[in-house]
Amino acid sequence: xxxxxxxxxxxxxxxxxxxxxxxxxxxxxxxxxxxxxxxxxxxxxxxxxxxxxxxxxxxxxxxxxxxxxxxxxxxxxxxxxxxxxxxxxxxxxxxxxxxxxxxxxxxxxxxxxxxxxxxxxxxxxxxxxxxxxxxxxxxxxxxxxxxxxxxxxxxxxxxxxxxxxxxxxxxxxxxxxxxxxxxxxxxxxxxxxxxxxxxxxxxxxxxxxxxxxxxxxxxxxxxxxxxxxxxxxxxxxxxxxxxxxxxxxxxxxxxxxxxxxxxxxxxxxxxxxxxxxxxxxxxxxxxxxxxxxxxxxxxxxxxxxxxxxxxxxxxxxxxxxxxxxxxxxxxxxxxxxxxxxxxxxxxxxxxxxxxxxxxxxxxxxxxx
Ligand SMILES: Cc1ncc(COP(=O)(O)O)c(C=O)c1O
Numbered sequence: 266x267x268x269x270x271x272x273x274x275x276x277x278x279x280x281x282x283x284x285x286x287x288x289x290x291x292x293x294x295x296x297x298x299x300x301x302x303x304x305x306x307x308x309x310x311x312x313x314x315x316x317x318x319x320x321x322x323x324x325x326x327x328x329x330x331x332x333x334x335x336x337x338x339x340x341x342x343x344x345x346x347x348x349x350x351x352x353x354x355x356x357x358x359x360x361x362x363x364x365x366x367x368x369x370x371x372x373x374x375x376x377x378x379x380x381x382x383x384x385x386x387x388x389x390x391x392x393x394x395x396x397x398x399x400x401x402x403x404x405x406x407x408x409x410x411x412x413x414x415x416x417x418x419x420x421x422x423x424x425x426x427x428x429x430x431x432x433x434x435x436x437x438x439x440x441x442x443x444x445x446x447x448x449x450x451x452x453x454x455x456x457x458x459x460x461x462x463x464x465x466x467x468x469x470x471x472x473x474x475x476x477x478x479x480x481x482x483x484x485x486x487x488x489x490x491x492x493x494x495x496x497x498x499x500x501x502x503x504x505x506x507x508x509x510x511x512x513x514x515x516x517x518x519x520x521x522x523x524x525x526x527x528x529x530x531x532x533x534x535x536x537x538x539x540x541x542x543x544x545x546x547x548x549x550x551x552x553x554x555x556x557x558x559x560x561x562x563x564x565x566x567x568x569x570x571x572x573x574x575x576x577x578x579x580x581x582x583x584x585x586x587x588x589x590x591x592x593x594x595x596x597x598x599x600x601x602x603x604x605x606x607x608x609x610x611x612x613x614x615x616x617x618x619x620x621x622x623x624x625x626x627x628x629x630x631x632x633x
Contacts, residue, residue, distance in 0.1 A: 275396075276396070277393060277394055277395065277396035278394065280393055281390065281393055281394060285608075287305055287602075287604060287605075288305065288597075288602055290303065290602075293600075293602065296600075297600035300600050300627065301600045301602070302600060302601045302602065302620055302624040302625075302627040302628055302631075303602050303618075303620070303624070304601065304602055304603050304617050304618040304619075304620050304624060304628060305602040305603055305604040305616075305618065306504070306604070306618065307439065307469075307499065307578070307579055307580045307616075307618045308498075308499075308502070308504050308618060309499060309500065309501075309502035309504075309551060309555070309579060310619075310620050310621040310624060311502055311550070311551040311554055311555070312502050313501065313502045313503050313506075313537065313541060314501070314502075314540065314541050314544040314547040314548070315547075316540045316541070316543070316544045316547070317501070317503065317537040317538070317540040317541040317544065318537070319540070320536040320537055320539065320540035321506070321533040321534070321536050321537040321540075322533075323536065324532045324533045324535070324536035324537075325532075325533050327532060328532065328533075330532070331528050331532075332528055332530060332531055332532035332534075332535055333532070333535065334527045334528055336356045336530055336535055338535065338539050339356070339508075339510075339530075339535050339538050339539050339542075340354050340356075342539055342542055342543070343510060343542065346542060347482055347512060349482070349485070349512050350515065352515040352518060352519075353485075353512050353513060353514065353515055353518055354510055354511070354512060354518065355510065355511050355513065355518045355521045355522060355525065356508070356509070356510050356525070356529065356530050357494075357508075357509040357510065357511070357525075357529065357530075358507045358508070358509070358526075358529045358530060359496065359498060359507045359508065359509045360466070360468055360494045360495060360496040360498070360509025360510070360511070361387055361509070362509065362529070363494050363509055363510070363511045363521070364385075364387045364388065364391050364433070364464070364466065364494060365387070365390075365391045365394065366521055366524045366525070367391065367431060367462070367464055367492065367511075367521070368391035368392055368394065368395040368397065368431060369391075369394070369395055369524055370520050370521055370523075370524055371430045371431050371462055371520075372391075372392060372395040372397035372430055372431050373395050373396055373397055374396045374397065374398070375428060376395075376397055376428060376429075376430035376431070377397055377398040377399065377400060377426065377428045377429045377430065377431075378391075378392035378395070378397045378398070378399050378400070378429075378430070378431045378432075378433065379399070379400040379401075379402060379421060379424060379425070379429055379431070379432045379433070380392070380399070380400075380401060380402070380432070380433040380434075381401070381402050381404050381415075381416040381417065381421065381434070381438070382401055382402065382403050382404040382414075382610070383404045383414050383438070383440065383441050383609055383610065383611065384401075384404075384416065384433060384434070384435055384438060385433070385435045385438060385439050385466060385468075386608065386609065388433035388435075388466075389401065391433075392431075392433075397430075397431075398428070400424050400426075400429075402416075402417060402420050402421045402424050403417065403420065404416065404417060404441070405417045405443075407584075411575070412441075412443040412444070412445065413441070413443065413574055413575075414441045414443065414574070414611070415438065415441055415443030415444070415445065416434055416435075416436075416438065416443065416445060418434075418445060418449055418450070418452070418453040421434075421453065422453055422456040422457070425456065425457060425458070425461065429461045430460070430461055430462060431461070431462050431464065432457065432461060432462070432463045432464065433464050433466065434450075434463065434464065434465050434466065435465075435466040435467075435468070436450070436465055436466070436467060436470070436481065437469045437470075437472070437473065437576075437577060437578050439468065439469065439578070439580070439616075440580070440582055440604070440606055440609055440611070440614070440616045441574060441582060442574050442575065442576035442577070442578050442580060442581070442582055443574070443575075444473065444478075444577060446477065446478070447477075447478070447479045447481070447483060447484070450465065450481055450484065451484055454484060454487075454488045454490075454491065457490065458490075459489065459490050460490070461490060462490050462491075462492055462517065463488070463490055463491050463492065464492045464493075464494060465481040465491065465492070465493050465494070466494045467480060467481065467493055467494065467495050468494070468495065468496045468498070468499055468509075469499055469500075469577075469578040469579065470495060470500075471499070471500035471501075471548065471552065472499070472500060472552060472555065472556075472577055472578050472579060473577050474552060474556065474577070475577060480493065481493045482512060485512065485514075489514040489516075489517075490514070491513070491514075492511055492512070492513040492517060493511060493512045493513070494509065494510070494511045495509065495510055495511070495512075496508070496509040496510075497509070497537075497538050497541060499578075499579060500548060500551065500552060500579075501538070501541040501542075501548065502541075502551065503534075503537055503538065503541060506531075506533070506534045506537050506538070507530075507531075507534060508530055508534050508535075508537075508538045555579050555619055558619050558620075558621075558622060558625060559576060559578075559579070559581065559619045561622075561625070562581065562617075562619055562625045562628075562629075563576070563581055565625075565629050566581070566583065566629070569629070569632060571583055571585070571632070572584050572586075573617075579618060579619045580616055580617060580618045580619060581616070581617050581619065582606070582611075582614050582615075582616050582617075583603075583614060583615050583616075583617055584613060584614050585613050585614065585615070586613055587613055588612055588613065589605060589606070589612060589613050589614055589615045590605060590607070590612065592615060592633065593605045593615050595631070595633050596615075596628070596631050596632070599627075599631040600627070600631075601627055601628050601631045603615045603616065603617045603618075603628075604616040604617075604618075
């Protein structure tokens with residue numbers, strides 16, 4: 266009999282599937298060359314701040330040394346930036362890692378997890394990997410005026426139960442692009458008992474440049490069970506560097522520190538993040554560019570009869586109203602990569618990242 270470790274794996278792990286990257290991008294880059302439009306992963310086409318790149322290059326000279334396991338410099342600048350204490354921060358090799366660690370630490374067969382239908386995919390994966398019972402609360406209806414397919418916070422509050430230890434929310438959410446207000450979050454938090462952690466994933470938080478919006482960080486002092494995750498992958502355009510962080514009560518951070526691999530952030534990564542955070546002028550430029558480009562792309566798509574959902578992020582969810590697989594295939598054959606959403610239970614949609622003007626034009630030209 267041939268050897269197969271599948272049966273040796275833990276039941277919760279056996280139920281998982283390995284990450285599907287969608288496409289083999291290195292091969293596609295060779296096939297399509299410069300005309301490839303990579304609009305599938307919500308990356309930032311502006312690229313990183315030149316100052317971040319320079320800092321990373323400089324740090325590389327010390328590559329024979331291990332990086333600072335405390336991420337001390339990055340910890341200091343972020344604690345200043347957010348007005349939190351350094352021991353409230355935990356760093357991840359991307360925020361994905363932190364979302365997984367939260368479930369590893371706080372969820373399990375006797376500690377349930379809740380997330381919304383169409384919530385970011387990692388929430389369900391993290392819950393499943395921990396073997397936790399998982400409640401997936403139906404999303405708001407497609408017809409909802411401001412948050413079609415968004416999180417239904419009232420229904421989520423009603424679904425809370427005694428064994429619930431972790432609630433995952435994304436604000437704004439990927440792939441729906443929907444968001445909720447600080448007031449709605451506050452009202453929700455008031456209904457959640459202290460022994461249930463509420464994780465608010467703000468991977469796209471910096472893009473929320475609208476009056477009245479505030480990060481969940483503003484509610485941290487009043488709610489010790491609140492955890493906010495953030496990333497340098499999106500607005501700061503450092504997806505390839507892998508740097509995420511969370512802000513939580515020091516006791517939550519202390520638990521997570523036990524799981525963190527000691528050198529999980531490389532030294533170039535730490536240096537790049539510090540410099541990117543300091544370059545607020547560049548951040549502002551890239552946010553403005555994204556907002557303008559998103560508005561232009563949404564309008565051009567609408568002119569061609571394609572409906573997109575409201576978005577303040579760097580992506581648009583296009584609702585075709587029918588099976589979107591042929592559209593995705595059609596674009597793919599022309600070197601335009603968008604993300605099909607069948608895996609999310611939204612097979613009638615594709616998610617399109619806001620690219621550079623040249624990439625967005627290629628998408629529009631490639632449409633059937
Ligand atoms: C909502 C959301 N959260 C978290 C992540 C993870 O980002 P990273 O691991 O690059 O920090 C993503 C990535 O696309 C995302 O869309």
